[in-house]
Amino acid sequence: MSNMKIDNEKEVNRGLSEEVNRVLSEIASALVGQFEMSMLLDQVVNTAMRTLNAEVCSIFLEEKENEPGIITMMAGSGFAKTLVGIAKYKIGEAFTGYVAQSGKRFNIRTRHELESLTIEGNKVWEGKHDKSQWPTGVSQFRNLIALPLKIKGQTLGVMKVENKDEKIADYFSEDDERYLETIANVVALAIENARLHERVAKQLKAIAAKASHRIGNQLTNYDGIELDLYDEAQRLVPDKTTLKQLSERIGSTTRGIKSMMDEFQNYGKPMKLIRAPALFNKIVEDEAWLAKPPQGVTIEKDLDPTLTYTSIDAMRFGEAFKELFRNSLKAINDSGAGSKIVVRTKLTVENSILVTVEDDGPGIPDDFPVFEPFQAASPSSTGLGLATVKELVEAHGGRITSDSDCALGGACISFELPIT
Incomplete structure (x- = not known):
């Protein structure tokens, strides 16, 4: 190969690299800081259409929560605008659905090529939206590039540009393919970020609403206390017993x-374990004694004497058993049903500790998300206690489960820890 030919090839590659960088810069500028999905996609289709000198650009996405297995046009520019939210394909259906299913990209240069395209002997082009898309009601399609939007091996949808500006070229070039692929890679990441942002925003709103509700329930106690204080103040001689009760209610x-505020502030912080050799049965015995169940309720212990020292964060497990006993006692007290809590420990053949805490109270409602944060059956609870217990067990390499179909007929929480 001559030096001149090598220099020419380097110049071409340099030009392509500069053009790709320009495309990246333009699309990144359009998307920076953009998390609202519809605005994000509108920016994409308009930028891509302008960059590739196309008449039409469209993006189809699969909304797995609402319509799994269906890709819907979520954004369109040019003649595709009228089909936004209307054009839908099953994954694998027609040309667009096939692109999503196969993960292949296509550069179609003529309408005849598209209409003649067959997959396993079947034509894939249907043209079912031609009358709606084109102003004349007759397809004006000339050419297109279509490729899947992918991230981490997962296909999010399909991106298409159609009809290269005839003043520029008769069809889309291989360079156009590279530019669109570059855009699609950035767009897939931006879409994933926007979806994550939406999920986080939705979760934060739900958390804020639940936290406000829980605190509000506690604050309403002060309303009752205020009325009782006012009534007591009208008496010539305030009753000391009543005042003492009001003081206790305030406290x-x-x-x-x-x-509640402590739980809200601490939940989600990285859990720093302080491990040391400890006797698990001793932790259970101490917390069962400290629980001080009311008259008529007992905490029975069935503890395996073969359990020896294991390396755990004993203080945190003490807090975990406080939470478990408190939940059972509250359920029994609030419902007026039940009188027994049983806690068991057992050394398994896999050399792990199996712990079970069950009661004969009302049990756990079916499908209740027991270990999800901010989920609580009681309005006076933050819903963080069992979520924190789960976090502690998993931080020790264990696993935790709940069951409403236990021997005593109430709630049952079990967890297993490896002995270290």
Whole structure:
């Protein structure tokens, strides 16, 4: 190969690299800081159409939560605008659905080529939206590039540009393919980020609403206390017993709110374990004694004497058993049903510790997300207690489950920990 030919090839490659960088810069500028999905996609189709000198650009996405297995046109520019939200394909259906299913890209240069395209002997082009898409009601399609939108091996949807500006070229070039692929890679990442942003925003709103509701329930206690204080103030001689009860109610409500705030502030922080050799049965015995169940309710212990020292964060497991006993006692007390809590430990053949805490209370409602944060059956709870217990167990390499069909007929929480 001559030096001149090598220099020419380097110049061409340099030009392509510069053009790709220009395309990247333009699309990145259009998308920076954009998390609202519809605005993001509108920016994409308009930028891609302008960059590739196309008459039409469209993006189809699969909404797995609402319509799994279906890709819907979520954005369109040029003649595709009228089909946004209307054009839909099953994955594998027609040409667009086939692109999503196969993950292949296509550069179709003529209408005849598209209409003649067959996959396993079947024509894939249907043209079912031609009358709606084109102003004349007759297809004006000339050429296109279609490729899948992918991220981490997962196909999100399909991106298409159609009809190269005839003043520029008769069809899309291989360079156009590369430019669109570059755009699609950036767009797939932007879409994934936008979806993540939407999910986080939705979760934060739900968390804020639930936190406000829980705190509000506690604050309503002060309304009752205020009325009772007013009534007591009208008496010539205030009753000391009543005042003492009001003082206790104020203290209890204030402590409840402070406890909630502590849970809200601490949940989600990285859990730093302080491991040391400890006797698991000793932790259970201590917390069962500290629980001090009311008269008529017992905590029975069935502890495996063969359990020896294991390396755990004993203080955190003490807090975990406080939570488990407190939940059972509250369920029994609030429902008026039940009188027994049983806690068991067992050394398994796999050399792990199996722990079960069950009661004969009302049990756990079917499909209730027991370990999900901010989910609680009681309005006075933050719904973070069992979520924190789950986090602790998993931080020790264990697993935790719940069951409403246990021997005592109430709730049952079990977890297993490897002995280390």
